[in-house]
Amino acid sequence: MSLLIKNGLVIDPSTGKDSKLDILVEKGLIKKVSKKIEEKGVKKIIDAGKYVVSPGFVDMHVHLREPGQENKETIETGMLAAAKGGFTSIACMPNTIPVNDNRSVTEYIIARSHEVGVVNVFPVAAISVGLDGKDITEMADMKEGGAKGFSDDGKCVMSADLIRKALEYTKMLNVPIIEHPEDHSISGDGQVNEGFISYKYGLRGMLSAAEEVIVARDIILQERINSLLHLTHISTAGSIDLIRNAKKKGIRVTSDVTPHHLLLTEELITSYNPVYKMKPPLRTEEDRQALIKALNDGTVDAIASDHAPHTFDEKDSEFEYAPFGVIGLETSFNVVYDKLVRTGILSVSKMVELFSTNPARIMGLDRRGVIEPGAHGDLTVFDPEKTFKINNEKFVSKANNCPFNGWKGKGSIVYTITGGEIAYQA
Amino acid sequence: MGDYIFSQNHLLGIDHLSDKDIDTILETAESFVEISTRDVKKVPALKGKTVVNLFFENSTRTRSSFEIAAKRLSADLINFNSSVSSLKKGESLRDTVLTLEAMNPNIIVIRHSASGSPLYLTTFAKSSIVNAGDGFHEHPTQALLDALTMKQVFKTIRGLRVAIVGDILHSRVARSNIILHSKMGNEVSIIGPPSLVPREFEKMGAKVHYNIEDGVKNADVVMMLRVQSERGAGNYFPSIREYRKHFAINRKVFKCAKKSAILMHPGPINRDVEIDNTLADSDKSYILQQVTNGIAVRMAVLYLLKGDFNEPIN
Amino acid sequence: MEEKIKAKIMDEKKIMRAFQRMAVEILENNRVVENLVLIGIQKKGVFVAERIKKLIAEMENIDLPTGILDITLFRDDLHKHEQQPVIRKTEINFSVEDKDIVLIDDVLFTGRTIRAAMDSIFELGRPASVQLAVFIDRGHRELPISPDYKGKYLPTSRRERVNVMLKETDDIDQVLIMEPTRF
Numbered sequence: 068m069s070l071l072i073k074n075g076l077v078i079d080p081s082t083g084k085d086s087k088l089d090i091l092v093e094k095g096l097i098k099k100v101s102k103k104i105e106e107k108g109v110k111k112i113i114d115a116g117k118y119v120v121s122p123g124f125v126d127m128h129v130h131l132r133e134p135g136q137e138n139k140e141t142i143e144t145g146m147l148a149a150a151k152g153g154f155t156s157i158a159c160m161p162n163t164i165p166v167n168d169n170r171s172v173t174e175y176i177i178a179r180s181h182e183v184g185v186v187n188v189f190p191v192a193a194i195s196v197g198l199d200g201k202d203i204t205e206m207a208d209m210k211e212g213g214a215k216g217f218s219d220d221g222k223c224v225m226s227a228d229l230i231r232k233a234l235e236y237t238k239m240l241n242v243p244i245i246e247h248p249e250d251h252s253i254s255g256d257g258q259v260n261e262g263f264i265s266y267k268y269g270l271r272g273m274l275s276a277a278e279e280v281i282v283a284r285d286i287i288l289q290e291r292i293n294s295l296l297h298l299t300h301i302s303t304a305g306s307i308d309l310i311r312n313a314k315k316k317g318i319r320v321t322s323d324v325t326p327h328h329l330l331l332t333e334e335l336i337t338s339y340n341p342v343y344k345m346k347p348p349l350r351t352e353e354d355r356q357a358l359i360k361a362l363n364d365g366t367v368d369a370i371a372s373d374h375a376p377h378t379f380d381e382k383d384s385e386f387e388y389a390p391f392g393v394i395g396l397e398t399s400f401n402v403v404y405d406k407l408v409r410t411g412i413l414s415v416s417k418m419v420e421l422f423s424t425n426p427a428r429i430m431g432l433d434r435r436g437v438i439e440p441g442a443h444g445d446l447t448v449f450d451p452e453k454t455f456k457i458n459n460e461k462f463v464s465k466a467n468n469c470p471f472n473g474w475k476g477k478g479s480i481v482y483t484i485t486g487g488e489i490a491y492q493a
Numbered sequence: 494m495g496d497y498i499f500s501q502n503h504l505l506g507i508d509h510l511s512d513k514d515i516d517t518i519l520e521t522a523e524s525f526v527e528i529s530t531r532d533v534k535k536v537p538a539l540k541g542k543t544v545v546n547l548f549f550e551n552s553t554r555t556r557s558s559f560e561i562a563a564k565r566l567s568a569d570l571i572n573f574n575s576s577v578s579s580l581k582k583g584e585s586l587r588d589t590v591l592t593l594e595a596m597n598p599n600i601i602v603i604r605h606s607a608s609g610s611p612l613y614l615t616t617f618a619k620s621s622i623v624n625a626g627d628g629f630h631e632h633p634t635q636a637l638l639d640a641l642t643m644k645q646v647f648k649t650i651r652g653l654r655v656a657i658v659g660d661i662l663h664s665r666v667a668r669s670n671i672i673l674h675s676k677m678g679n680e681v682s683i684i685g686p687p688s689l690v691p692r693e694f695e696k697m698g699a700k701v702h703y704n705i706e707d708g709v710k711n712a713d714v715v716m717m718l719r720v721q722s723e724r725g726a727g728n729y730f731p732s733i734r735e736y737r738k739h740f741a742i743n744r745k746v747f748k749c750a751k752k753s754a755i756l757m758h759p760g761p762i763n764r765d766v767e768i769d770n771t772l773a774d775s776d777k778s779y780i781l782q783q784v785t786n787g788i789a790v791r792m793a794v795l796y797l798l799k800g801d802f803n804e805p806i807n
Numbered sequence: 808m809e810e811k812i813k814a815k816i817m818d819e820k821k822i823m824r825a826f827q828r829m830a831v832e833i834l835e836n837n838r839v840v841e842n843l844v845l846i847g848i849q850k851k852g853v854f855v856a857e858r859i860k861k862l863i864a865e866m867e868n869i870d871l872p873t874g875i876l877d878i879t880l881f882r883d884d885l886h887k888h889e890q891q892p893v894i895r896k897t898e899i900n901f902s903v904e905d906k907d908i909v910l911i912d913d914v915l916f917t918g919r920t921i922r923a924a925m926d927s928i929f930e931l932g933r934p935a936s937v938q939l940a941v942f943i944d945r946g947h948r949e950l951p952i953s954p955d956y957k958g959k960y961l962p963t964s965r966r967e968r969v970n971v972m973l974k975e976t977d978d979i980d981q982v983l984i985m986e987p988t989r990f
Binding site: 266269271388 | 612613627630665668693694697
């Protein structure tokens with residue numbers, strides 16, 4: 068099987084490509100990239116004359132819910148949603164039932180994803196057994212089984228001693244510790260960002276400080292340990308300052324933000340619609356602007372969706388009783404491209420870094436996030452002019468808890484290519 | 494009044510009302526006060542209408558007040574309490590309300606521990622929704638009955654100084670009162686320990702005080718809030734003993750207010766905790782008049798909403 | 808609805824004479840004046856009642872108890888309105904039990920207001936008798952109700968409106984027939 072993508076605007080910041088090029092993919096790998104490639108003997112040709120070709124997008128923070136909560140999402144529906152959203156690789160969080168805290172669960176997820184096949188799934192395994200924050204998991208064993216990182220995600224490691232040990236132990240494994248920074252003793256049973264709006268609308272709040280305290284703690288520990296530390300879905304201006312200063316001092320730390328924290332603010336919760344309920348909560352406009360600025364100055368390395376599917380019934384309730392989380396795989400690119408790239412805030416090249424180059428690097432995905440001979444044939448092809456309209460009844464994900472429902476704009480995925488195979492075609 | 498008409502379909506909160514809406518409700522309530530003094534305390538205004546009291550929190554007072562109000566207007570009334578409902582079996586609020594609506598009520602009065610639940614109902618229910626208290630958010634009929642009491646005493650509901658003392662953070666009564674008096678252009682001060690009185694409330698138009706004597710100075714109305722002893726457990730303050738020392742109202746502190754000042758409390762009161770026993774029973778205290786006015790205000794609300802339309806908001 | 812004056816029916820003098828005649832008739836019909844009470848229906852019936860009370864006071868040197876009745880809550884058309892009508896005050900500071908009540912309104916039309924007023928009064932107690940005094944009877948009754956005393960019988964068409972203007976509310980005493988300018 069060979070695939071030729073002709074005449075697309077190839078943008079790959081890691082190799083400095085930013086011009087019209089042909090790409091030939093053979094046996095799952097990129098064979099050749101040049102101005103003109105012979106069509107002779109090629110099985111399938113895509114005319115990408117009006118399109119942009121990017122290294123395949125990587126979403127490093129996704130919840131697939133399988134095993135255990137297949138009513139919300141399955142590995143298969145999550146993977147199909149990823150393909151539709153332009154993602155060739157996704158990293159899935161360990162809070163399944165049972166928890167991905169042992170090699171058999173890790174291997175189950177990988178085996179199941181290979182059966183589906185459309186995109187690459189890289190499990191992130193738990194730091195602590197049962198996500199209980201007490202005992203460290205068999206990390207080396209799970210890495211051998213295919214785990215690409217470790218995280219207790221929403222639970223956040225509350226014990227400073229445990230996160231220290233985890234960072235130290237994973238040094239020999241060369242995989243990232245991914246921290247969802249939230250001090251639960253501060254956030255408690257908070258529902259939304261704490262401030263004037265939470266006070267006025269009578270909802271329990273989560274202070275920005277709940278996030279910042281953990282960001283600061285982890286950076287301080289990491290300064291000495293020098294392992295791989297990734298802080299996920301950063302949401303406050305204060306966290307950004309802490310990370311920016313840490314990077315300036317040369318501390319090895321990376322971070323990602325979500326499209327919803329980049330584009331939405333806490334004002335929306337005045338409707339009490341649980342579709343705006345997630346962790347971390349939507350913050351203030353000031354926070355949002357700080358996140359956007361941090362995309363361009365390198366403080367934030369990646370955009371990740373924190374795709375968190377829930378059933379309609381779970382989200383159709385009193386605000387306080389609804390679960391946290393929104394989905395994003397099928398909309399991340401659309402909304403970011405339309406609101407941040409088309410408006411000139413981000414260059415296309417910067418966007419590719421945030422969606423592909425950097426997350427592939429942080430997750431240690433070998434020969435992904437790059438377009439050069441020998442790399443995996445993972446490519447995302449999008450049409451910058453094609454309009455989209457987000458309709459939460461038309462998702463391939465099982466869930467429809469999407470805060471961008473009804474949004475319209477320009478910039479649509481036309482092909483998602485994984486290992487040289489067409490995983491999705493518009 | 495010019496072209497003004499009362500055009501609310503629901504009573505979700507004071508925040509949703511204009512100052513004219515508030516005036517209309519109070520004026521209507523004033524005419525209802527008289528009905529409750531008659532031998533036959535009943536008028537046929539809502540004959541044939543059905544009111545549902547949908548209470549997910551225990552509140553005998555508010556529920557009874559709505560019940561009497563509905564009955565004095567000749568409406569039929571159903572009480573639906575969570576303790577006897579199917580909610581314990583895990584029925585969703587939507588299903589519960591749709592089931593009730595299949596019986597064609599006109600007005601649903603809801604009390605719920607989750608803020609925003611009344612607004613959520615309006616997204617699919619056909620009845621008029623009346624908020625009888627939602628979480629920490631609002632308790633509009635309480636603020637309205639407080640306002641009616643003030644209007645009876647001061648002959649106006651404008652130009653007043655209102656001091657609210659206690660757990661502002663967790664009080665829907667405080668929120669509705671702050672919003673109401675800001676709309677009427679009154680001066681509001683809120684008093685309590687900083688852990689229960691966040692500075693951000695000043696954006697709602699209230700002035701924050703940590704000292705009760707400063708806070709009630711020259712007030713026309715001193716409104717005490719019930720202290721929930723369990724708040725102490727959340728470390729919002731160390732003990733009832735220490736709280737009482739700094740934030741309870743007694744005759745000495747009450748003297749800082751105007752000579753004509755009145756004392757109010759949404760009830761139920763904790764005697765000798767937030768409120769001095771003898772002061773609570775003195776002629777300065779309007780606590781029982783508040784209860785009486787609750788019926789008139791709720792009659793006015795039920796009368797004005799009436800509950801015949803209704804398209805869900807979306 | 809816009810309307811214009813079709814005719815001026817009564818001026819101050821005529822109105823004065825009509826009130827005097829009504830007051831005299833009420834006194835003649837009720838031998839025991841001490842048991843008599845007046846109840847004016849909101850809104851203009853209240854002022855009509857005040858006038859009659861004053862005239863009776865001048866003639867008999869007796870101050871009749873006079874009450875105010877708002878019948879809004881007893882109307883039979885509450886469910887038909889887009890907006891709820893404004894409620895005015897009811898103020899009857901005496902017991903109606905075993906009294907001879909003269910119910911007073913400015914204009915008698917379909918009779919539905921009087922039906923509502925009687926329902927309302929009977930919620931307050933059991934009077935010995937209820938009589939009806941209206942300043943203008945304009946016909947078109949829909950209920951079996953007829954006045955015991957009237958200032959003037961004024962046949963009108965249904966689309967017209969009778970406007971009783973009194974100094975207390977309108978700065979002038981006159982009765983007008985209004986008709987709509989457009990249909």
